[in-house]
Amino acid sequence: MPTSTEAEEHLRVIRSLMEKATIYRAISAPTALIGGVASTLFGAWLYFHRRPLPIGGEEQEFSRLFLMGWVAVLAVTAVANFWLIWRAAGRRGERFISPAMRKALWALLPPMLCGAFFTVLMARSTNSPSISSLPQYWMVFYGLGLLATAQFSPRSISVLGWCFLFAGFLSFVIQGWLEWGAHRLTAANLMMLATFGVFHLIYAACTWPRKTGGEV
Amino acid sequence: MFDFDKIDKVIHEKGRLGIMTLLATRPSWSFQDLKAELELSDGNLITHLRTLHEHGYVAVTKEILDRPQTSYSLTAKGRTSFQEYLTILEQIVKAGRQ
Numbered sequence: 393m394p395t396s397t398e399a400e401e402h403l404r405v406i407r408s409l410m411e412k413a414t415i416y417r418a419i420s421a422p423t424a425l426i427g428g429v430a431s432t433l434f435g436a437w438l439y440f441h442r443r444p445l446p447i448g449g450e451e452q453e454f455s456r457l458f459l460m461g462w463v464a465v466l467a468v469t470a471v472a473n474f475w476l477i478w479r480a481a482g483r484r485g486e487r488f489i490s491p492a493m494r495k496a497l498w499a500l501l502p503p504m505l506c507g508a509f510f511t512v513l514m515a516r517s518t519n520s521p522s523i524s525s526l527p528q529y530w531m532v533f534y535g536l537g538l539l540a541t542a543q544f545s546p547r548s549i550s551v552l553g554w555c556f557l558f559a560g561f562l563s564f565v566i567q568g569w570l571e572w573g574a575h576r577l578t579a580a581n582l583m584m585l586a587t588f589g590v591f592h593l594i595y596a597a598c599t600w601p602r603k604t605g606g607e608v
Numbered sequence: 609m610f611d612f613d614k615i616d617k618v619i620h621e622k623g624r625l626g627i628m629t630l631l632a633t634r635p636s637w638s639f640q641d642l643k644a645e646l647e648l649s650d651g652n653l654i655t656h657l658r659t660l661h662e663h664g665y666v667a668v669t670k671e672i673l674d675r676p677q678t679s680y681s682l683t684a685k686g687r688t689s690f691q692e693y694l695t696i697l698e699q700i701v702k703a704g705r706q
Binding site: 399410 | 622626629630632633644645679694697698700701704
């Protein structure tokens with residue numbers, strides 16, 4: 393007969409495993425890969441083919457392209473994320489909007505709403521100083537969003553959240569240095585490429601599921 | 609009154625207990641997901657799953673989605689046995705506290 397201590401230990405194992413099983417990964421490795429590749433490709437394309445010129449009209453067009461392009465990258469990544477979650481839920485025989493997903497969406501809502509609010513507010517002016525500040529807000533709010541899910545996410549999501557948050561802080565600190573006159577939008581674009589592009593690619597590489605061997 | 613000596617020895621092993629616990633949380637689990645969650649070696653996991661399958665606690669489903677995949681779920685017998693096992697553990701803890 394097992395002792396009381398042994399039984400307690402087994403119950404503790406069961407409880408901790410059940411908690412672990414309800415962990416929710418708001419961003420999977422494939423989503424991070426899609427987001428990282430889309431960000432890197434768009435950022436690089438914008439950098440090499442659409443350098444802003446110090447002429448009013450051209451710069452305004454570049455601002456619009458910058459904004460529309462990065463919002464499109466977000467939309468593509470978000471659609472891919474929902475599709476991957478839907479597919480994974482189907483494979484596990486679960487509902488698409490699971491209780492864990494609902495919890496994650498509620499946690500993500502305030503920072504994402506703040507990001508959307510500042511985007512709309514700053515995009516209304518379509519002048520480059522406002523638009524070029526957007527990546528800093530996006531980084532901070534995205535980082536906060538990821539950290540808001542930390543209670544029920546794997547550690548890697550928290551690490552990614554902290555990286556975005558500190559990158560956002562750093563970008564505010566070195567803001568003056570980044571504003572290279574007419575090239576401030578180029579700097580903003582490179583910031584996006586380095587964070588939303590490279591950070592996500594690193595995350596995907598670190599969390600990509602490793603192939604396993606035989607099965608029963 | 610429970611007969612504590614009747615505790616299910618098949619479930620009462622850490623590796624198999626982990627598998628049974630995870631299978632109780634979702635309708636089915638893939639081999640890869642179980643392995644990642646329990647951090648067991650392929651060989652260990654296969655052995656435990658085979659034992660549970662032989663005792664009729666675990667059902668195995670092989671299907672081809674985008675690639676061949678084996679998934680595992682609790683059978684009705686497995687679910688009942690797991691619930692009984694939990695009840696006995698709780699009774700042991702209670703008895704120990706009295």
